Amino acid sequence: MNKRRARKGPVAAAKLLAKVTNPAFRRQGFVESEVLLRWPAIVGPELARLATPEKLTFTRGSPAGGVLHVRAAGAAGVEVQHLAPTVIERVNSYYGYRAVARVHIVQAPLTRNTEQQAKTAAKRALSTDERRRLDAALAATDNPRLKAALARLGAQVLAHDPDPAPGRPAKP
Numbered sequence: 001m002n003k004r005r006a007r008k009g010p011v012a013a014a015k016l017l018a019k020v021t022n023p024a025f026r027r028q029g030f031v032e033s034e035v036l037l038r039w040p041a042i043v044g045p046e047l048a049r050l051a052t053p054e055k056l057t058f059t060r061g062s063p064a065g066g067v068l069h070v071r072a073a074g075a076a077g078v079e080v081q082h083l084a085p086t087v088i089e090r091v092n093s094y095y096g097y098r099a100v101a102r103v104h105i106v107q108a109p110l111t112r113n114t115e116q117q118a119k120t121a122a123k124r125a126l127s128t129d130e131r132r133r134l135d136a137a138l139a140a141t142d143n144p145r146l147k148a149a150l151a152r153l154g155a156q157v158l159a160h161d162p163d164p165a166p167g168r169p170a171k172p
Helices: 003-008 013-027 039-043 045-050 076-082 084-095 114-121 128-137 144-160
Strands: 051-057 066-072 100-107
Touching (some): 039 084, 045 051, 045 076, 066 076, 076 100
Parallel strands (some): 066 100
């Protein structure tokens, strides 16, 4: 074991992961992996379901005025084309300078299953029985902030199950 690391204490997994992933992201033109990782937060969930960023290219020697290559599924490409100024504005505001000047749209199937994401986004409401079981499971928790966080997590886990079988115990 490295004694130097042991003296510094534990290292965050995200920091170690960034050391591995950043070179791969740079090869695709992304100086920061955050744009890929935070794409739904940057452009909004509706647009993120329609398109994903593929690469960001710049003219030689210029870190500004790049072309963002975006993959859009089929007919969604037309909608993404109409929303290109919004995408440019949001990405540039994320970077803090005029990093993107143009969006190039490639119409191709997305690498992730957008239908499954849409189903996941449309969560069902909890039944009164599920809500009661969740509240009972959290009754022993004294810390109000922890209890609220666990209640949100439990509700999301329960709502993820699209059709709970009757009589089956709820997942707290």
